[in-house]
Amino acid sequence: MEFIVIIITAALISNVVLSRFLGICAFLGVSNKVETAKGMGIAVIFVILIATAVTFGINNVFLEKTGVFGLDLTYLQTIAFILVIACLVQFLEMFLKKFIPSLYKALGIYLPLITTNCAVLGVALTVAQDYTNFAKGMAYALGTSGGFCISIILMASIREKLEGNDIPESFKGKPIVLIIACLMAIAFTGFSNLNIG
Amino acid sequence: MKFSSIIKDALMLLVITLVLVAVLSVAKVVTQPAIDKANAEAQIRAFNEVCPGYNSSEDISSDVVGASAGYDATLNGETPVLRCKNEAGEIIGYIVQCTSKGFGGPLNLIVGFDKTANVTGVRYANTPQETPGLGMKTTEPSFLDSWLNRNSDNVSEVDTISGATVSSTAFKQAVSLACMFANRAANMDGGI
Amino acid sequence: MAENKENKLSFFGCIFNGIITENPILILMIGMCPTLAVTTSVSNAIGMGLSTTAVLVASNALISLVRKITPDRVRIPIYIVIVASFVTLVEFLIKAYFPSLYESLGIYIPLIVVNCIIFGRAEAFAGKNNVINSIGDGIGMGLGFTLGIIIISAIRELIGAGSVYGFTFVPENYRAALFVLPPGAFLVLAFLTAIQNRLKLPSATNKENGCNNDCLHCTLHKKPVAEEGK
Numbered sequence: 001m002e003f004i005v006i007i008i009t010a011a012l013i014s015n016v017v018l019s020r021f022l023g024i025c026a027f028l029g030v031s032n033k034v035e036t037a038k039g040m041g042i043a044v045i046f047v048i049l050i051a052t053a054v055t056f057g058i059n060n061v062f063l064e065k066t067g068v069f070g071l072d073l074t075y076l077q078t079i080a081f082i083l084v085i086a087c088l089v090q091f092l093e094m095f096l097k098k099f100i101p102s103l104y105k106a107l108g109i110y111l112p113l114i115t116t117n118c119a120v121l122g123v124a125l126t127v128a129q130d131y132t133n134f135a136k137g138m139a140y141a142l143g144t145s146g147g148f149c150i151s152i153i154l155m156a157s158i159r160e161k162l163e164g165n166d167i168p169e170s171f172k173g174k175p176i177v178l179i180i181a182c183l184m185a186i187a188f189t190g191f192s193n194l195n196i197g
Numbered sequence: 198m199k200f201s202s203i204i205k206d207a208l209m210l211l212v213i214t215l216v217l218v219a220v221l222s223v224a225k226v227v228t229q230p231a232i233d234k235a236n237a238e239a240q241i242r243a244f245n246e247v248c249p250g251y252n253s254s255e256d257i258s259s260d261v262v263g264a265s266a267g268y269d270a271t272l273n274g275e276t277p278v279l280r281c282k283n284e285a286g287e288i289i290g291y292i293v294q295c296t297s298k299g300f301g302g303p304l305n306l307i308v309g310f311d312k313t314a315n316v317t318g319v320r321y322a323n324t325p326q327e328t329p330g331l332g333m334k335t336t337e338p339s340f341l342d343s344w345l346n347r348n349s350d351n352v353s354e355v356d357t358i359s360g361a362t363v364s365s366t367a368f369k370q371a372v373s374l375a376c377m378f379a380n381r382a383a384n385m386d387g388g389i
Numbered sequence: 390m391a392e393n394k395e396n397k398l399s400f401f402g403c404i405f406n407g408i409i410t411e412n413p414i415l416i417l418m419i420g421m422c423p424t425l426a427v428t429t430s431v432s433n434a435i436g437m438g439l440s441t442t443a444v445l446v447a448s449n450a451l452i453s454l455v456r457k458i459t460p461d462r463v464r465i466p467i468y469i470v471i472v473a474s475f476v477t478l479v480e481f482l483i484k485a486y487f488p489s490l491y492e493s494l495g496i497y498i499p500l501i502v503v504n505c506i507i508f509g510r511a512e513a514f515a516g517k518n519n520v521i522n523s524i525g526d527g528i529g530m531g532l533g534f535t536l537g538i539i540i541i542s543a544i545r546e547l548i549g550a551g552s553v554y555g556f557t558f559v560p561e562n563y564r565a566a567l568f569v570l571p572p573g574a575f576l577v578l579a580f581l582t583a584i585q586n587r588l589k590l591p592s593a594t595n596k597e598n599g600c601n602n603d604c605l606h607c608t609l610h611k612k613p614v615a616e617e618g619k
Contacts, residue, residue, distance in 0.1 A: 018571060020426065021421075021423075021426035022422055022426075022500070024422045025419070028421065075480075077499070078473050078476055078477050078499040079477060082503070087466070112606070113603050116505060116605055121500060125499055125500075169587075170583045170584070171583050172586065173582075173586065175582045175586060178575045178576070179575070181575040181579075182572045182573075182576040185572035185575055186567075186572045189570065189571070189572070
């Protein structure tokens, strides 16, 4: 039950994009088509889950006071995590290319864009700081990345419907996308009255 | 040739990383006292806010521990229950630090009491991650002030915020727990 | 190659470029995450803006300084390490001397690392230009960023909380709390960009080639440099 609460809270109630503003660049930039949005969303879930698992391990084994060095190195979290994420994404790209070409074809072009997606580092840092339980941390990571995937696909679906519509001249391009984001954010605040947990 | 250039590149990265980590470690050691001082000052300011006249305190957590069954909250920190003294060293009240599970994360509260275990102030120890406009209403003065002068007998009468039920109920659980411990402490010192 | 173009750029030219011509928020529209997240009040925006400026100037300077000895293949991890170190340094300083700012900015301080502006400038400018110009570019881009988020936060704080930098202007009954909530951030930015479109001001929104969403291979500055080199 607690896991469901964590996942729903992270995915809907405090949605990573619409209420915490992480991963905005990808949300606004890669949401023209549902197809690409789907690819990006799934790639983000993939990377966030792996990155969170790896950084959680690194944090507990090396950086925490209880780790192998016996020193409180948590101040190195930022530098260690971003480096790990960058290497991981690179490695993932090579791995998929070589061993799972079908998945590489679907996600490959999004992977390089994900290193600087602040949602990835944001989740890794939050889990390292707030969660001591690995399973709960992973549930949080799953909820957050799932929330990203949901909102980017919703955004892309709305944008596809807008094509050919009569949008005021000044609002063409970015402004209308931001207005959609605003309305989605209002809709998502509705979830905050969900009584769970 | 190719292999050696990879090694060279990797070494370069390693050297730069090590140098920067060393610089950071030095910076950590240099700024740590200032960070500790800032934290300590912030804590004294917070204590003063909930327990006016606060000057020093002693940890009485182990004297008042007991079952906290029935509360959806727990004590928080290494020294959760404090007996507070003013500058002259007289007992002026108690501070209880407790935590409960809010909507977006933990609600860490600092609750101050006078000698007879009536609430003199409540504030957050951290900025809670509650929903803006709803759960965050629990950070507003009007809500915080509604707890003043309550004690373990009538704390349950304080109204929760409609629309922010989870946050304000969690808040209430934490304050109720604090009241219970303050009551015990006051009993022990003969304040009640 | 890029080195030859350096003399065409001056220190102050770089500063001006960052604040006005290529303002990262209002013109290039990059670094959107902190732009939307911390602009609930002007004081937060100033804190965020100046922290980012500090990181940007320092990392630009160091990246430019080591650009000759940086192997091309590992340059991105090196940039990452440099930027992350400066962010951690700034985090220490804020924790020590501005604890209340640290409270209100929270996780967005370490996330300065992934602010597109910083990697973008490293890749598009500092890795190719001399130290003086890179510092100028850092100052300009940093202040341009600060200016942009101050404008957005002033609008949000005024309409949403009735005050600017804590000074109250609007009575309580005339405020629209929506503007300090997440949707308000999108709304303000939407109208700002719509106004830019309307007035045909230069902006990423009415240019064909905007941000490529790949901060590590930022292309936003490459063209203007080439033009100036002509």
